[in-house]
Amino acid sequence: MVLTSAEIAQKEIVGNSVANGQRATTYDATVGCIIKDGCEISGNSHTLAPRGIVWVVSAETFKLPADVTGLATLRTTWTHDGILALNVGIVDPGWDGPLAAALVNFSNTNFVIKKGDNFLRLLFHGHDQCYPKIIKKTPDDYKKDIINKSRMFSDSFLSMDRLVSEVTEKVFSVPKFVIYLTLTGLALAAASIFAPMAYSVWSDNRNIAADLRSRVESVEKEIDDLRAQSSAAARLRNSEAHLSGSDRMGAPIQPSQPASPQQIRPVK
Structure with a gap:
């Protein structure tokens, strides 16, 4: 109550x-x-x-x-x-x-x-x-x-100024070799993480480039084969046309035969 x-x-x-x-x-x-x-x-x-x-x-x-x-x-x-x-x-x-x-x-x-x-x-x-x-x-x-x-x-x-001052004092009071070792360790850790990723990306790009190069070479070969076939067909057509013209020019002229007496009917 x-x-x-x-x-x-x-x-x-x-x-x-x-x-x-x-x-x-x-x-x-x-x-x-x-x-x-x-x-x-x-x-x-x-x-x-x-x-x-x-x-x-x-x-x-x-x-x-x-x-x-x-x-x-x-x-x-x-x-x-x-x-x-x-x-x-x-x-x-x-x-x-x-x-x-x-x-x-x-x-x-x-x-x-x-x-x-x-x-x-x-x-x-x-x-x-x-x-x-x-x-x-x-x-x-x-x-x-x-x-x-x-x-x-x-x-x-939560005095930020005091907190920053205390943290700064503690950080910079650490011996330099400890800071260097820490930075080196961080760098190696970063390298161990990103190096495999970079190699994987480079390897994948290399395989892709090789595959593209192989495909381009295959296409170029097919184009060359088509060009060769087209050239051969053109030469064959030219040869056939040349032979056909020669046959028409060299053929002998057949003399006309005189009409037989049976074929001559007198004029009434």
Whole structure:
């Protein structure tokens, strides 16, 4: 069962509550202090650069009884602006102290965090009585814990400049002969891969060229045979024409025979 604002107040869950944090069924925790690189920001605001990380501690304290569990999420308005909270979630029964979140700016523009801004929205669920472990943190002790935690974090999330610098330093600190051996190994590996492929392509092209050359020679031979046959046929036709003309010119002329007396009839 979700507790209403009146039930939250009745159970005295929120200490140091402010009016602008109270909602119908939730409470918005406000920024109490801002911590970066193990130090508390002294001013009233902090500009969070792109990929920057800061810790924000609530101005309120939260005391959850044995029959209430809390759920903390970052304000939707901040998430729409590109801010992500790394460690929000369940607030267990028995917790008594402030709440904090590590915030990362995933946008491409600066984001200003001011003390007193609403940053966490808490929803409280009522349930049957349980027997939780009581954890009590004073605001000062809790702040010291967050300061120590912040020292373990980088000042920026996925800092590309630092990453490139570290990689470059490690690469160029390697002895030159190791780099040469590595490059030689890569070259030999590439040769072992591409040399067989190149030989196969060259061999295939050579076989194709040889086959084409053989076919061209065969076609040329057939053309020569056809030309020879055509020339022989022409010579044969010329010889036959010459012999036919000679026969007509040398044939003897047969004399005409005189008519026989029987063939001569008198004229009546």
